[in-house]
Amino acid sequence: MTAQNLFYENVKKYVDLSESEFTKLSSFYHTKEIQRNEMILSEGEICDFEGYILEGCFKIFYNEDNVKEHILYFAVEDWWVLDIGSFVSGNPSKLNIQALEDSKIIMITKEQKEKLYDEMPKTERLFRLMNQKALESIQLRMISMLNKTADKRYLEFKNKYPTLEQRIPQHQIAAYLGISHEFLSKIRRKLL
Amino acid sequence: MTAQNLFYENVKKYVDLSESEFTKLSSFYHTKEIQRNEMILSEGEICDFEGYILEGCFKIFYNEDNVKEHILYFAVEDWWVLDIGSFVSGNPSKLNIQALEDSKIIMITKEQKEKLYDEMPKTERLFRLMNQKALESIQLRMISMLNKTADKRYLEFKNKYPTLEQRIPQHQIAAYLGISHEFLSKIRRKLL
DNA sequence: CGCGACGTTGATTTGCCTCAACGATTGTGG
DNA sequence: CCACAATCGTTGAGGCAAATCAACGTCGCG
Numbered sequence: 001m002t003a004q005n006l007f008y009e010n011v012k013k014y015v016d017l018s019e020s021e022f023t024k025l026s027s028f029y030h031t032k033e034i035q036r037n038e039m040i041l042s043e044g045e046i047c048d049f050e051g052y053i054l055e056g057c058f059k060i061f062y063n064e065d066n067v068k069e070h071i072l073y074f075a076v077e078d079w080w081v082l083d084i085g086s087f088v089s090g091n092p093s094k095l096n097i098q099a100l101e102d103s104k105i106i107m108i109t110k111e112q113k114e115k116l117y118d119e120m121p122k123t124e125r126l127f128r129l130m131n132q133k134a135l136e137s138i139q140l141r142m143i144s145m146l147n148k149t150a151d152k153r154y155l156e157f158k159n160k161y162p163t164l165e166q167r168i169p170q171h172q173i174a175a176y177l178g179i180s181h182e183f184l185s186k187i188r189r190k191l192l
Numbered sequence: 193m194t195a196q197n198l199f200y201e202n203v204k205k206y207v208d209l210s211e212s213e214f215t216k217l218s219s220f221y222h223t224k225e226i227q228r229n230e231m232i233l234s235e236g237e238i239c240d241f242e243g244y245i246l247e248g249c250f251k252i253f254y255n256e257d258n259v260k261e262h263i264l265y266f267a268v269e270d271w272w273v274l275d276i277g278s279f280v281s282g283n284p285s286k287l288n289i290q291a292l293e294d295s296k297i298i299m300i301t302k303e304q305k306e307k308l309y310d311e312m313p314k315t316e317r318l319f320r321l322m323n324q325k326a327l328e329s330i331q332l333r334m335i336s337m338l339n340k341t342a343d344k345r346y347l348e349f350k351n352k353y354p355t356l357e358q359r360i361p362q363h364q365i366a367a368y369l370g371i372s373h374e375f376l377s378k379i380r381r382k383l384l
Numbered sequence: 385c386g387c388g389a390c391g392t393t394g395a396t397t398t399g400c401c402t403c404a405a406c407g408a409t410t411g412t413g414g
Numbered sequence: 415c416c417a418c419a420a421t422c423g424t425t426g427a428g429g430c431a432a433a434t435c436a437a438c439g440t441c442g443c444g
Contacts, residue, residue, distance in 0.1 A: 062335045070338035072331060085328040094335075121313060128320035135327050136277040138334060139264060143254045143286075145337050146262035146370045149431070169390065178338045183432055185392055341399070361422065375400055377424055 006054055007106065010078050014129040015122055025123065028116045029106040034099045040081065041097040047086035048110045053077050056103020057167055061096050061175065071176040073138075074100075074164055080130070081105065100168060150179045151187045198246055199298065202270050206321040207314055217315065220308045221298040226291045232273065233289040239278035240302045245269050248295020249359055253288050253367065263368040265330075266292075266356055272322070273297065292360060342371045343379045 008022050017025065034040060034056065041047050043063055058081050061071045072095065075081045086093035087110060108116065116123050144153055154177055158165045165173070170188075171181035179187075200214050209217065226232060226248065233239050235255055250273050253263045264287065267273045278285035279302060300308065308315055336345055346369055350357045357365070362380075363373035371379075 062339065064339055070335060072334060072338075084324055085331065088324050088328065117317070121316070124313070124316035124320055125309070128316050128323060131320060131323035131327055132276055132280055135323055135330070136280065138327070138330050139277065142264060142330060142334060142337070143262060145334070146264075147254065147256055151431095171390070180433055181391075182393085182434085186432090189392080343399095363422070371399095372401055373423075374402085374425085378400090381424080 004054070006078060007052060011126060015126045017122070021120070021122070025116070025120060026106075028112045029108050032105050032107050034103045034105065036099055036102050039096060039098045041083060041093060041095065043094055043096055044092050045086075046090055047083040047093045047095075048090075049082065049107045050087060050110075050113060051081040051105040051107045053079055053081060054104045054106060056105070057100045057164075058103065059098055059100055059172060061098070062094060063096060069172075069175045070178070071172060074161075074168060074172075074176065076164065076167075080134075100172070145178065150177060150183065151191070153177050154184065154187055155191075196246070198270060199244060203318060207318045209314070213312070213314070217308070217312060218298075220304045221300050224297055224299050226295045226297065228291055228294050231288060231290045233275060233285060233287065235286055235288055236284050237278075238282060239275040239285045239287075240282075241274065241299045242279060242302075242305060243273040243297040243299045245271050245273060246296045246298060248297070249292040249356075250295065251290055251292055251364060253290070254286060255288060261364075261367045262370070263364060266353075266360060266364075266368065268356065268359075272326075292364070337370065342369060342375065343383070345369050346376065346379055347383075 004026070007026070008017075011017055011022065011025070029052070031054075032051075040049075040051070040058070053075055055077060058075045059071050060073050060075060060081065060083070061069045063069055081097050083093040083095045083097070085091070086095070090110075144156060148156070154173075157173065157177065170184055174181040174184040177184065196218070199218070200209075203209055203214065203217070221244070223246075224243075232241075232243070232250070245267055247269060250267045251263050252265050252267060252273065252275070253261045255261060273289050275285040275287045275289070277283070278287070282302075336348060340348070346365075349365065349369065362376055366373040366376040369376065
């Protein structure tokens with residue numbers, strides 16, 4: 001499967017689109033290659049794009065006191081990268097988005113997105129469903145945060161994203177789990 | 193403003209609807225009065241409804257080992273009550289929803305909701321936008337969880353929902369913040 | 385080679401939990 | 415209308431989970 005087809009397959013899970021409709025949908029997007037460590041959004045900027053990942057991996061994170069990073073989520077193939085708050089409201093973002101690998105995404109600007117909704121009303125449904133999925137998934141994580149100690153959350157993460165656990169440095173996983181990297185190291189030791 | 197008007201005003205924030213369109217939209221919903229402490233969803237059931245609160249207050253919570261409650265969110269006037277995961281997928285819910293006050297909501301069944309989308313495509317947009325708002329708000333809370341100690345989170349909560357802080361018993365606020373009620377009590381003492 | 389990114393380990397401290405005991409208030413059935 | 419239970423909040427003692435700080439080893443890379 002080519003990278004572009006990944007998008008088509010994914011879209012078709014949510015709405016019926018003919019090939020020509022998909023071609024039209026695609027025309028609103030443009031491809032972008034991003035190098036490892038490149039920032040595609042920095043705190044204070046307005047997020048005027050929405051990206052869909054064809055290849056690679058990103059972290060979406062919050063920077064506390066310019067010292068500590070807290071990772072809101074990792075995004076890999078078939079996920080979205082944007083700060084939805086900033087994208088929707090047009091307010092400056094508090095988040096940062098950075099590539100963890102050389103990556104390839106397709107992007108749409110806010111302006112184009114509005115046009116897309118106007119010209120292809122079907123996409124309202126597509127993005128409603130995708131938002132629902134995202135909402136569900138972050139709710140599950142919130143429950144896990146309220147509920148479970150760090151070792152349980154780590155096991156859950158490994159279980160849920162076995163490939164991510166390989167691709168991403170441990171100290172970043174710690175920043176996602178909400179613990180220090182030292183403590184994650186100690187958890188891993190115990191689990192052996 | 194009557195309770196019904198609350199719904200109209202809220203909907204109009206997201207999409208343009210004529211009065212007759214709104215009447216049609218309303219016809220998909222039915223009003224329901226719910227008494228304090230009544231459960232409208234229990235763990236294991238399928239959430240086949242979506243409710244919009246006209247009056248009152250609910251907690252949406254997860255029950256750990258049938259002992260400890262973790263509150264995913266509180267919902268008051270102009271919020272929604274449902275388990276979106278169960279509602280969308282049709283799988284049994286892990287969540288519970290209970291009224292904290294005598295309440296009045298309007299409800300729509302899953303079946304009716306599908307019909308609503310079919311007959312009034314504009315509502316796709318309405319619910320897409322509402323989901324976006326919900327997504328943004330839970331993301332903010334997740335950052336706060338990753339980021340802040342309990343006393344900061346408590347102040348943030350008070351600040352953001354000053355009225356809720358009055359309406360809701362402290363031990364429930366503790367369950368929302370992810371701390372024990374004893375510890376919340378100690379935090380409050382310090383803050384005096 | 386030398387430096388920066390990454391990971392490990394130990395010592396100490398701190399945030400928060402658990403358990404237990406105790407008022408105050410509310411609710412409820414007799 | 416009282417008695418009693420249930421709910422709610424407070425406080426203290428002790429313990430555990432996780433943070434912080436510091437030191438050190440490894441690896442990849444300019």
